[in-house]
Amino acid sequence: MAKRYVPCFLGVFVSIAVTSLLLQAEAPPPPAVYIFGDSTLDVGTNDFIPGCLARADFYFNGIDFPHSKPTGRFSNGLNTADQIAILLGLKKSPPPFLYLLNHPSKFKQSILQGANFASGGSGILNSTGLQKRSISLEDQIKQFSTVRSNITHMTGSEEATDNILSKAFFLISTGSNDIFEYLLNPTPPMSAPEFNDTLISTYEYHIKTLYELGARMFGILTVPPIGCTPFARAVFTGNNSCFELAQDFALDFSLDVAILLENFSSQVQDIKYSLGNTFLMTSFFMGDMLGFGLKNIAAACCGNGTYDCNQTASFCSNRDEYLFWDRFHPSQRASELAALTLFGASEPLVAPINFSQLLGVDI
Ligand SMILES: *[C@@H]1O[C@H](CO)[C@@H](O)[C@H](O)[C@H]1NC(C)=O
Ligand SMILES: *[C@@H]1O[C@H](CO)[C@@H](O)[C@H](O)[C@H]1NC(C)=O
C-alpha cells in the first residue's frame, strides 16, 4: 500500500496504530462523536435535504468506497470524518443525524454513540450555503440540542446527560465556504476586516453554544489552503497559480481561531481542545509531495477546476497519488494523511495537544 511512502514521524505512528488495532479488545470503548461543519465532514446529510444543490450522492464519488457506493461523501472513498473515527476505533463516521431521523428504530441507541450533522456547502455564517439549502452551523447546533433533549429523555436528568456529553468528542470543520462566498460575492458587502471579525465572533458564539449544551472536548480543524484548490487555481487566478487572497484569509482565520480557543479555554476551565491546523499540514503535504506519496497536488482527479466531478467527468486511476479528489475536496488518501497527522503530530500542526493526547487514545 501507499503507506510505505509515509515519512518518519507518520511512519512510526502508522505502525503503532496497527498495533493498537490489534490491542483494541482491551482498549476502552471509543467516545461518542458529534460532528459539525461542511463538506469535508459530511457523510450524507445533504442526501436528505430536498432541493439541496451541494450533493455528492452520485458516481464517481464513492468509487473507492466499499461496493463503489456513492454515499454523499465528497470523496472517492472515506472522508476526514471517517478517517478520524477509524483512528478512534470506529468503522467510520457516525451516521448523519438526518439519516437517523428517518430511521426511528436506530435513533435512540445511535445518538448515544454520536451523530454527524455536517452539511456540504455550509459555513459559520447563516447566509453561507443558504442558496444551496445547506444546513448552517447554527441549525446543525439546533439539531444537536434536540439530540441533547432526546438523551435527557432517556437518562432522566440533565446531570446524567451532562456527564455523558462531557466525555464526548465534538469535531468541527468549517469556514472555507464563508471565505469562498465572500470572495465570489460579498453579500452583504463588508470590508475584509469586518468580514474577519464577523466570522470569528460568530464562530465564538457557536462554540460557546455547544459548550452550554454540554460539549467539553473539542477537535477543531482550521480552513485549509483553499487558494490552492483546483477551483481557486482555475476560477480566481486562471493561470494555475494559487490565489493568494484566499490563502491570506485562510491563514488569518487559522490564527484567529487559535486566539479564540486560547481565550475561551482560559475563561472556562473545564474544556479540552485540540486545534488541527489544516492550513499548515496541507501546505506541508504540498511542500513535500513525493515524501507523502503524492504526484499531483494541483489538479482534481475527477472533473477539473471549472467543473464538478460527476458521472460524465473524466477521472484519474492513481487516486492515492492525488491531493484532490474533485475541485474542492481532498482524496481519500489525503484525508487519511490529515487524520494521521492530527493524531500523531505536534505543534504547530496540531496544538496545544494532538488528538491522541486529547482523546486518550493509547498509541
Ligand atoms: C441564524 O439563523 C437562526 C435560525 O436558524 C436565527 O435564530 C439566528 O438569529 C440567525 N443568526 C443571525 C446572526 O442572523
Ligand atoms: C427528540 O427530541 C425532540 C425535541 O424534544 C422531539 O421532538 C423528538 O420527538 C425526539 N425524538 C425521539 C425519537 O425521541
Ligand SMILES: *[C@@H]1O[C@H](CO)[C@@H](O)[C@H](O)[C@H]1NC(C)=O
Ligand atoms: C482579514 O483578512 C484579510 C485577508 O487576509 C486581511 O487583509 C485583513 O487584514 C484581515 N483583517 C483583520 C481584521 O484581521
Ligand SMILES: *[C@@H]1O[C@H](CO)[C@@H](O)[C@H](O)[C@H]1NC(C)=O
Ligand atoms: C497568475 O495570476 C495572478 C492574478 O490573477 C497573478 O497575480 C500571478 O502573478 C500570476 N502568476 C503567474 C505565474 O503568472
Ligand SMILES: *[C@@H]1O[C@H](CO)[C@@H](O)[C@H](O)[C@H]1NC(C)=O
Ligand atoms: C477574550 O474574550 C473576552 C470575553 O469574551 C473578550 O472581551 C476579549 O476581547 C477576547 N480577547 C481576545 C484576544 O480575543
Ligand SMILES: *[C@@H]1O[C@H](CO)[C@@H](O)[C@H](O)[C@H]1NC(C)=O
Ligand atoms: C473541464 O471539464 C469540462 C467538462 O468535461 C471540459 O469541457 C473543459 O474543457 C475542461 N477544462 C479544462 C481546462 O480542461
Ligand SMILES: *[C@@H]1O[C@H](CO)[C@@H](O)[C@H](O)[C@H]1NC(C)=O
Ligand atoms: C456533469 O457535469 C457536466 C459539466 O458541468 C454537465 O454538463 C453534465 O450535464 C453533468 N452530467 C450529469 C450526468 O449530471
Ligand SMILES: *[C@@H]1O[C@H](CO)[C@@H](O)[C@H](O)[C@H]1NC(C)=O
Ligand atoms: C502525539 O500524542 C501522542 C500521545 O498519544 C504522543 O505520544 C506523541 O508524542 C504526540 N506526538 C508528538 C509529535 O508530539
